[in-house]
Amino acid sequence: MPEDKSDIVVREVQCRTVLNRCSIDDYSLNCYTGCAHACVYCYARFMQRFHPHVEPWGAFVDVKVNAPEALQKQVRKMPPGAVFVSSACDGWQPLEAKWRLTRECCRILLEHGFQVNALTKSALILRDLDIFEGHDAQVGVTVTTLDERMCRLWEPHASPVEARFEVLRRAKEAGLETSIMFGPLLPFLSDSLESISGLMERAAALEVDEIWVDALNPRPKVWESVAALLEGQFPDLTERYRRVLFSQVVRQAYVKGVQERVARAAKRHGLTDRVYGCAS
Numbered sequence: 001m002p003e004d005k006s007d008i009v010v011r012e013v014q015c016r017t018v019l020n021r022c023s024i025d026d027y028s029l030n031c032y033t034g035c036a037h038a039c040v041y042c043y044a045r046f047m048q049r050f051h052p053h054v055e056p057w058g059a060f061v062d063v064k065v066n067a068p069e070a071l072q073k074q075v076r077k078m079p080p081g082a083v084f085v086s087s088a089c090d091g092w093q094p095l096e097a098k099w100r101l102t103r104e105c106c107r108i109l110l111e112h113g114f115q116v117n118a119l120t121k122s123a124l125i126l127r128d129l130d131i132f133e134g135h136d137a138q139v140g141v142t143v144t145t146l147d148e149r150m151c152r153l154w155e156p157h158a159s160p161v162e163a164r165f166e167v168l169r170r171a172k173e174a175g176l177e178t179s180i181m182f183g184p185l186l187p188f189l190s191d192s193l194e195s196i197s198g199l200m201e202r203a204a205a206l207e208v209d210e211i212w213v214d215a216l217n218p219r220p221k222v223w224e225s226v227a228a229l230l231e232g233q234f235p236d237l238t239e240r241y242r243r244v245l246f247s248q249v250v251r252q253a254y255v256k257g258v259q260e261r262v263a264r265a266a267k268r269h270g271l272t273d274r275v276y277g278c279a280s
């Protein structure tokens with residue numbers, strides 16, 4: 001299970017809505033603002049523009065304590081569709097063990113004919129396989145590297161990589177569709193052909209239904225935290241990352257290279273027809 005951070009600032013808040021239109025699926029569901037997993041590359045940092053906090057990303061979580069009640073009102077008015085859980089936090093971050101908001105909201109969604117597409121870095125989702133079973137639900141995990149040490153650096157409070165693979169194994173065993181997001185692949189650290197092939201090998205062994213791949217993106221607020229980690233741990237890579245993220249020419253060549261390696265690795269493991277997204 002993910003580590004429970006006691007130094008995190010937790011606020012209980014009320015929300016009017018919890019289900020929003022979304023570009024990934026028809027809707028997204030977020031029962032929390034903020035995420036204690038504190039991934040260094042987290043794209044959801046942009047949320048602080050709309051929900052300013054004095055604490056840095058990863059050090060605060062607002063708990064939308066009335067999320068199930070708000071959702072009950074929304075599902076009566078909104079047409080059923082596919083719901084991505086979650087787009088701006090991890091719905092199964094440590095606080096969910098106590099609050100059970102994502103669980104209850106997924107239950108409501110499924111009961112009202114919505115499809116749930118869960119994506120997490122937390123083994124806590126194993127608790128909720130019972131509500132997904134027999135419904136239109138997909139269980140997915142994100143993995144950026146097989147290297148647990150690297151994972152601790154970049155995703156300090158998420159579940160260990162092996163625990164995430166265990167989620168896929170148990171979800172498959174429960175008869176659920178599964179997916180895996182390999183991303184963002186870490187430039188020069190987890191994006192070599194051998195690294196990608198190692199990830200694909202695990203996906204093949206687990207018979208994962210959908211595989212998504214993403215390259216690191218220069219999303220707002222991401223560079224500062226990535227650069228700080230690189231300076232401390234991999235100073236030789238700082239300039240190379242800067243160019244991959246911000247030089248258009250370098251980026252295009254980089255993404256093309258990743259796409260080629262992904263295609264080769266997928267072919268090697270017989271997964272070509274299951275790779276649905278490939279970098280960007």
Ligand code: SF4
Pocket residue numbers: 035036037038039041042043044087088089090121155158
């Ligand atoms: S688990 Fe997802 S939302 Fe949470 S910090 Fe990591 S990338 Fe961001």
